[in-house]
Amino acid sequence: MPDRLEQFLSMGGYGAYVWGAYGLCAVVMVLLVVLTLKRLRANERTLKMLDGLRASRRQQSMGNGDAP
Amino acid sequence: MHRFANPNRFLRLSRQVLPWVAGLAAVLMAAGLYLALVASPPDARQGDTVRIMYVHVPAAWLSLFGYASMAVASAVGYIWKHPLADLACKATAPIGATFTAVCLATGSLWGEPMWGTWWEWDARMTSVLILFFLYLGYLALVSAFDDPTRGLKAGAILALVGAVNLPVIKFSVEWWNTLHQPPSVSRLGTPAIDPSMLWPLLVMAAAFTAFFITLVLLNTRSEIIQRKIQVLRAAQAYGAAE
Numbered sequence: 488m489p490d491r492l493e494q495f496l497s498m499g500g501y502g503a504y505v506w507g508a509y510g511l512c513a514v515v516m517v518l519l520v521v522l523t524l525k526r527l528r529a530n531e532r533t534l535k536m537l538d539g540l541r542a543s544r545r546q547q548s549m550g551n552g553d554a555p
Numbered sequence: 556m557h558r559f560a561n562p563n564r565f566l567r568l569s570r571q572v573l574p575w576v577a578g579l580a581a582v583l584m585a586a587g588l589y590l591a592l593v594a595s596p597p598d599a600r601q602g603d604t605v606r607i608m609y610v611h612v613p614a615a616w617l618s619l620f621g622y623a624s625m626a627v628a629s630a631v632g633y634i635w636k637h638p639l640a641d642l643a644c645k646a647t648a649p650i651g652a653t654f655t656a657v658c659l660a661t662g663s664l665w666g667e668p669m670w671g672t673w674w675e676w677d678a679r680m681t682s683v684l685i686l687f688f689l690y691l692g693y694l695a696l697v698s699a700f701d702d703p704t705r706g707l708k709a710g711a712i713l714a715l716v717g718a719v720n721l722p723v724i725k726f727s728v729e730w731w732n733t734l735h736q737p738p739s740v741s742r743l744g745t746p747a748i749d750p751s752m753l754w755p756l757l758v759m760a761a762a763f764t765a766f767f768i769t770l771v772l773l774n775t776r777s778e779i780i781q782r783k784i785q786v787l788r789a790a791q792a793y794g795a796a797e
Binding site: 498501504505507508509512515516519524530 | 592593597602603606607610611612650653658660661664665667668750766770773774776777780781783784787788789790791794
């Protein structure tokens with residue numbers, strides 16, 4: 488079994504190239520997911536904050552309007 | 556509010572679609588990796604390096620697919636002034652650029668052992684490098700304006716004009732005598748590739764495409780939200796100035 492694993496890892500002597508290509512893809516794709524999600528979360532947070540700010544400001548101005 | 560009617564529908568729809576596309580990408584990727592690394596045979600001439608094809612070719616297809624989508628989105632944005640089109644175009648650019656870089660890098664890792672060179676200024680490789688620079692140029696141009704909508708307009712023109720490069724890439728291996736091999740899957744009639752290698756390639760291509768669509772959907776959500784933030788900030792600044 489270790490022989491077969493070694494054979495699999497060596498890729499007929501081209502292990503560095505084959506695993507290099509797959510490893511690069513894996514790293515890049517994981518990074519893409521992480522960065523894309525991070526950006527989306529940050530944007531969602533900012534929008535929520537601005538929406539909350541607007542809502543409270545509107546409430547405030549309405550409260551002022553009601554006051555005699 | 557009318558201006559956000561469509562983007563809001565997109566936000567709702569994409570939220571429903573996203574888990575399915577992402578799940579599909581994960582399942583296809585697992586199956587594709589098994590087929591590509593374990594089940595498929597080494598090539599008679601290229602040995603195990605042929606396995607690089609299963610990531611290199613899908614990345615190359617996505618680099619073209621991504622730019623073609625951007626060109627179509629730009630045309631839609633220009634002709635029908637669809638508010639979502641320009642944002643979708645901008646959302647696609649960084650992901651397309653990344654896959655173009657992956658295509659170039661994995662091609663290098665395949666070229667070194669098989670052709671004896673990391674890089675050759677032949678028509679295929681040079682035209683793909685130009686595609687990479689078009690992506691970068693688009694991203695730089697879009698963010699170079701104070702007014703984001705003007706940046707998107709300028710980027711749309713670049714995306715449309717740059718689409719001329721797509722057929723050049725596609726036919727570069729036929730028009731010029733390149734080191735790169737001619738197409739073997741998209742030939743008319745039967746593909747010049749054995750089913751034992753064609754299947755892993757097709758599954759990996761489907762997996763990469765589902766992954767790509769997942770990221771474009773997520774990034775388009777980001778762009779829409781960012782646009783809303785810009786509008787809110789502008790309204791606030793206007794309100795504060797009153």
